[in-house]
Amino acid sequence: MTTAPDCCAPTTPVAATTCSTCGTTGRAVKLVTLKALLTPAALATLDSSEAYRFCPDIACDVVYFSPSRTYRQADVKVPVFQKDGRGSTPACYCFGHTRTDLEQATREGRAEVIPQSIQTHIQAGRCGCEVNNPQGSCCLGNVNRTLAALREASHA
Ligand SMILES: [Zn+2]
Structure with missing residues:
Protein backbone atom coordinates (compact mmCIF):
# COMPACT_ATOMS: atom_id res chain seq x y z
CA MET A 1 0.00 0.00 0.00
CA VAL A 76 -4.75 -14.31 20.03
CA LYS A 77 -6.25 -17.69 20.96
CA VAL A 78 -7.86 -18.35 17.57
CA PRO A 79 -6.62 -18.05 13.97
CA VAL A 80 -7.67 -14.70 12.46
CA PHE A 81 -9.74 -15.09 9.29
CA GLN A 82 -8.36 -11.95 7.59
CA LYS A 83 -4.75 -13.05 8.15
CA ASP A 84 -4.77 -16.85 8.16
CA GLY A 85 -5.53 -18.46 4.80
CA ARG A 86 -5.73 -22.07 6.04
CA GLY A 87 -8.86 -24.03 5.21
CA SER A 88 -9.44 -24.85 8.87
CA THR A 89 -9.71 -21.15 9.81
CA PRO A 90 -13.28 -20.14 10.63
CA ALA A 91 -15.10 -17.52 8.58
CA CYS A 92 -18.03 -17.76 11.02
CA TYR A 93 -16.64 -18.24 14.53
CA CYS A 94 -19.95 -18.57 16.36
CA PHE A 95 -21.27 -21.49 14.33
CA GLY A 96 -17.99 -22.91 13.10
CA HIS A 97 -18.11 -22.49 9.33
CA THR A 98 -14.53 -22.74 8.05
CA ARG A 99 -13.06 -21.62 4.76
CA THR A 100 -13.07 -25.30 3.69
CA ASP A 101 -16.80 -25.55 4.52
CA LEU A 102 -17.48 -22.55 2.28
CA GLU A 103 -15.42 -24.06 -0.54
CA GLN A 104 -17.16 -27.40 -0.24
CA ALA A 105 -20.63 -25.85 -0.17
CA THR A 106 -19.75 -23.83 -3.29
CA ARG A 107 -18.52 -26.95 -5.11
CA GLU A 108 -21.72 -28.75 -4.19
CA GLY A 109 -23.86 -25.84 -5.41
CA ARG A 110 -25.40 -25.12 -2.00
CA ALA A 111 -23.32 -22.11 -0.99
CA GLU A 112 -26.37 -20.03 0.01
CA VAL A 113 -27.26 -22.49 2.77
CA ILE A 114 -24.46 -21.21 5.04
CA PRO A 115 -25.34 -17.47 5.08
CA GLN A 116 -29.03 -18.42 5.36
CA SER A 117 -28.32 -20.55 8.41
CA ILE A 118 -26.22 -17.77 9.98
CA GLN A 119 -29.07 -15.27 9.32
CA THR A 120 -31.48 -17.58 11.11
CA HIS A 121 -29.16 -17.75 14.13
CA ILE A 122 -28.76 -13.94 14.12
CA GLN A 123 -32.53 -13.49 14.10
CA ALA A 124 -32.85 -15.95 16.98
CA GLY A 125 -30.35 -13.88 18.99
CA ARG A 126 -27.69 -16.58 19.11
CA CYS A 127 -24.73 -14.66 17.64
CA GLY A 128 -21.77 -14.00 19.93
CA CYS A 129 -19.38 -12.29 17.51
CA GLU A 130 -18.20 -9.87 20.19
CA VAL A 131 -16.53 -12.68 22.10
CA ASN A 132 -15.99 -15.31 19.40
CA ASN A 133 -14.81 -13.45 16.30
CA PRO A 134 -11.44 -11.64 16.59
CA GLN A 135 -12.83 -8.75 14.51
CA GLY A 136 -15.46 -8.30 17.22
CA SER A 137 -18.33 -7.94 14.76
CA CYS A 138 -20.62 -10.03 12.58
CA CYS A 139 -18.98 -12.50 10.20
CA LEU A 140 -21.67 -12.34 7.51
CA GLY A 141 -19.78 -9.80 5.37
CA ASN A 142 -16.70 -12.05 5.35
CA VAL A 143 -18.81 -15.11 4.54
CA ASN A 144 -20.63 -13.39 1.66
CA ARG A 145 -17.42 -11.88 0.25
CA THR A 146 -15.67 -15.27 0.38
CA LEU A 147 -18.60 -17.02 -1.31
CA ALA A 148 -18.75 -14.35 -4.03
CA ALA A 149 -15.01 -14.76 -4.69
CA LEU A 150 -15.38 -18.57 -4.84
CA ARG A 151 -18.33 -18.23 -7.21
CA GLU A 152 -16.32 -15.93 -9.45
CA ALA A 153 -13.34 -18.31 -9.41
CA SER A 154 -15.53 -21.28 -10.34
CA HIS A 155 -16.92 -19.38 -13.35
CA ALA A 156 -13.49 -18.30 -14.55
ZN1 LIG B 1 -1.50 -3.72 10.61
Whole structure:
Protein backbone atom coordinates (compact mmCIF):
# COMPACT_ATOMS: atom_id res chain seq x y z
CA MET A 1 0.00 0.00 0.00
CA THR A 2 1.29 3.47 -0.84
CA THR A 3 0.95 6.19 1.74
CA ALA A 4 0.64 9.94 1.31
CA PRO A 5 3.74 12.05 1.97
CA ASP A 6 4.07 13.44 5.49
CA CYS A 7 2.99 16.94 4.44
CA CYS A 8 -0.44 15.56 3.55
CA ALA A 9 -0.88 13.45 6.68
CA PRO A 10 -3.98 14.11 8.77
CA THR A 11 -3.42 16.23 11.86
CA THR A 12 -5.17 13.76 14.17
CA PRO A 13 -2.82 11.36 16.00
CA VAL A 14 -2.15 8.57 13.51
CA ALA A 15 -1.77 5.86 16.14
CA ALA A 16 -5.40 6.24 17.20
CA THR A 17 -7.01 4.95 14.00
CA THR A 18 -4.33 3.36 11.84
CA CYS A 19 -2.12 0.36 12.56
CA SER A 20 1.34 1.59 13.58
CA THR A 21 2.91 -1.36 11.75
CA CYS A 22 1.16 -1.31 8.34
CA GLY A 23 -0.78 1.98 8.30
CA THR A 24 -4.14 0.34 7.57
CA THR A 25 -7.17 1.96 9.15
CA GLY A 26 -8.65 -0.31 11.80
CA ARG A 27 -12.20 -0.54 13.09
CA ALA A 28 -12.75 0.00 16.80
CA VAL A 29 -13.29 -3.17 18.81
CA LYS A 30 -14.77 -3.46 22.27
CA LEU A 31 -12.57 -4.33 25.22
CA VAL A 32 -14.63 -7.48 25.82
CA THR A 33 -13.39 -8.88 22.48
CA LEU A 34 -9.76 -8.60 23.59
CA LYS A 35 -10.62 -9.98 27.03
CA ALA A 36 -12.25 -13.00 25.43
CA LEU A 37 -9.67 -13.72 22.73
CA LEU A 38 -6.22 -12.70 23.97
CA THR A 39 -4.02 -15.46 25.36
CA PRO A 40 -3.59 -15.33 29.15
CA ALA A 41 -0.06 -13.92 28.81
CA ALA A 42 -1.19 -11.18 26.41
CA LEU A 43 -4.27 -10.36 28.47
CA ALA A 44 -2.03 -9.81 31.49
CA THR A 45 -0.51 -6.81 29.67
CA LEU A 46 -3.84 -5.21 28.61
CA ASP A 47 -4.32 -1.53 29.47
CA SER A 48 -8.08 -1.40 29.90
CA SER A 49 -8.14 2.41 29.83
CA GLU A 50 -7.15 2.49 26.16
CA ALA A 51 -9.22 2.15 22.98
CA TYR A 52 -8.34 -0.74 20.68
CA ARG A 53 -8.75 -1.29 16.97
CA PHE A 54 -8.57 -4.34 14.72
CA CYS A 55 -6.04 -4.38 11.85
CA PRO A 56 -7.65 -6.23 8.88
CA ASP A 57 -4.54 -6.17 6.65
CA ILE A 58 -3.77 -9.68 5.35
CA ALA A 59 0.00 -9.11 5.29
CA CYS A 60 0.26 -7.52 8.75
CA ASP A 61 0.81 -9.66 11.85
CA VAL A 62 -0.83 -7.10 14.15
CA VAL A 63 -4.37 -8.01 15.21
CA TYR A 64 -5.15 -5.28 17.77
CA PHE A 65 -3.55 -1.92 18.35
CA SER A 66 -4.01 0.99 20.74
CA PRO A 67 -1.98 4.18 21.10
CA SER A 68 0.59 2.32 23.22
CA ARG A 69 0.18 -1.40 22.50
CA THR A 70 0.00 -3.95 19.72
CA TYR A 71 -1.17 -7.54 19.90
CA ARG A 72 -0.14 -9.99 17.19
CA GLN A 73 -1.55 -13.26 15.91
CA ALA A 74 0.47 -15.20 18.47
CA ASP A 75 -1.30 -13.20 21.21
CA VAL A 76 -4.75 -14.31 20.03
CA LYS A 77 -6.25 -17.69 20.96
CA VAL A 78 -7.86 -18.35 17.57
CA PRO A 79 -6.62 -18.05 13.97
CA VAL A 80 -7.67 -14.70 12.46
CA PHE A 81 -9.74 -15.09 9.29
CA GLN A 82 -8.36 -11.95 7.59
CA LYS A 83 -4.75 -13.05 8.15
CA ASP A 84 -4.77 -16.85 8.16
CA GLY A 85 -5.53 -18.46 4.80
CA ARG A 86 -5.73 -22.07 6.04
CA GLY A 87 -8.86 -24.03 5.21
CA SER A 88 -9.44 -24.85 8.87
CA THR A 89 -9.71 -21.15 9.81
CA PRO A 90 -13.28 -20.14 10.63
CA ALA A 91 -15.10 -17.52 8.58
CA CYS A 92 -18.03 -17.76 11.02
CA TYR A 93 -16.64 -18.24 14.53
CA CYS A 94 -19.95 -18.57 16.36
CA PHE A 95 -21.27 -21.49 14.33
CA GLY A 96 -17.99 -22.91 13.10
CA HIS A 97 -18.11 -22.49 9.33
CA THR A 98 -14.53 -22.74 8.05
CA ARG A 99 -13.06 -21.62 4.76
CA THR A 100 -13.07 -25.30 3.69
CA ASP A 101 -16.80 -25.55 4.52
CA LEU A 102 -17.48 -22.55 2.28
CA GLU A 103 -15.42 -24.06 -0.54
CA GLN A 104 -17.16 -27.40 -0.24
CA ALA A 105 -20.63 -25.85 -0.17
CA THR A 106 -19.75 -23.83 -3.29
CA ARG A 107 -18.52 -26.95 -5.11
CA GLU A 108 -21.72 -28.75 -4.19
CA GLY A 109 -23.86 -25.84 -5.41
CA ARG A 110 -25.40 -25.12 -2.00
CA ALA A 111 -23.32 -22.11 -0.99
CA GLU A 112 -26.37 -20.03 0.01
CA VAL A 113 -27.26 -22.49 2.77
CA ILE A 114 -24.46 -21.21 5.04
CA PRO A 115 -25.34 -17.47 5.08
CA GLN A 116 -29.03 -18.42 5.36
CA SER A 117 -28.32 -20.55 8.41
CA ILE A 118 -26.22 -17.77 9.98
CA GLN A 119 -29.07 -15.27 9.32
CA THR A 120 -31.48 -17.58 11.11
CA HIS A 121 -29.16 -17.75 14.13
CA ILE A 122 -28.76 -13.94 14.12
CA GLN A 123 -32.53 -13.49 14.10
CA ALA A 124 -32.85 -15.95 16.98
CA GLY A 125 -30.35 -13.88 18.99
CA ARG A 126 -27.69 -16.58 19.11
CA CYS A 127 -24.73 -14.66 17.64
CA GLY A 128 -21.77 -14.00 19.93
CA CYS A 129 -19.38 -12.29 17.51
CA GLU A 130 -18.20 -9.87 20.19
CA VAL A 131 -16.53 -12.68 22.10
CA ASN A 132 -15.99 -15.31 19.40
CA ASN A 133 -14.81 -13.45 16.30
CA PRO A 134 -11.44 -11.64 16.59
CA GLN A 135 -12.83 -8.75 14.51
CA GLY A 136 -15.46 -8.30 17.22
CA SER A 137 -18.33 -7.94 14.76
CA CYS A 138 -20.62 -10.03 12.58
CA CYS A 139 -18.98 -12.50 10.20
CA LEU A 140 -21.67 -12.34 7.51
CA GLY A 141 -19.78 -9.80 5.37
CA ASN A 142 -16.70 -12.05 5.35
CA VAL A 143 -18.81 -15.11 4.54
CA ASN A 144 -20.63 -13.39 1.66
CA ARG A 145 -17.42 -11.88 0.25
CA THR A 146 -15.67 -15.27 0.38
CA LEU A 147 -18.60 -17.02 -1.31
CA ALA A 148 -18.75 -14.35 -4.03
CA ALA A 149 -15.01 -14.76 -4.69
CA LEU A 150 -15.38 -18.57 -4.84
CA ARG A 151 -18.33 -18.23 -7.21
CA GLU A 152 -16.32 -15.93 -9.45
CA ALA A 153 -13.34 -18.31 -9.41
CA SER A 154 -15.53 -21.28 -10.34
CA HIS A 155 -16.92 -19.38 -13.35
CA ALA A 156 -13.49 -18.30 -14.55
ZN1 LIG B 1 -1.50 -3.72 10.61
